[in-house]
Amino acid sequence: MRTSHRHRSEGDTDRIQAEISLGPLAGYVGFMLRRIQTTVFSDFIASLGELDLRPAQYSLLEVIDANPGLRQSDAAAALGIQKANFVALVNELERRALVQRRRSTADRRSYSLHLQARGRRLLEAARDRHDAQESRLRALLGAQDRDRLLALLNRLADVS
């Protein structure tokens, strides 16, 4: 295998990848989840990047839209983001006038999160990109297998 590769050009990565064995790695759900997720995610990062939005920012806009006025700490927990990182995330969205943080009237120590009009427009544009990617995944798998994959992934939510 190695000798035939000796003078290969840089552009031949697809062929290289097909020829080099991943060994037992290819048989692990854990490894393949990582590998496939990385590919799918890169594609999504690129399409969101055109909107100057990162995936974590987009997810937060979605969660605020689904739970208007939710507590900042609840949003962080729902998205599995650590408190310090989450505060920086909200700060940036607030600075860009996408999200508004209001002190809770019920509990003065906490903040509730709200979408601004500008945030809603950006969310809609980002969701279009997410939808477009999902359509590509559905086309690749077929609708039935796509639903099956989603169901299987959901069953792994309790792992660890």
Added chain:
Amino acid sequence: MRTSHRHRSEGDTDRIQAEISLGPLAGYVGFMLRRIQTTVFSDFIASLGELDLRPAQYSLLEVIDANPGLRQSDAAAALGIQKANFVALVNELERRALVQRRRSTADRRSYSLHLQARGRRLLEAARDRHDAQESRLRALLGAQDRDRLLALLNRLADVS
């Protein structure tokens, strides 16, 4: 929903996560792949950490084991790691006497990668952790659905 949360303690994250809606996000394969992969990966990172090994290092040991003497550039391509990062990765494994880099006799500009005895022992210990995680995933899904998930993931390898 919000009012019942007002005086909740910090330890209640499980309950919080169940109550806050992810909105449309939960219906996207892209988002759920990311979410589940993050959980599964964290668990694996922790178990490898006990061996002072990161997932990328473990993957490289597996690929060298499956393709002894492979070219450094081919290993980088197979794992989808950028050249600069890959060189740093190999440097560290070489410094720890896990991997040996040898100048190729056929092409003096390239290096071939080999496991050292110490690298093989560490690989075996790491693979045991990977196997243990895979067993937990299999137990959670059942053997048949685990195989189905792996097959579905493989079909997404060509996305983008």
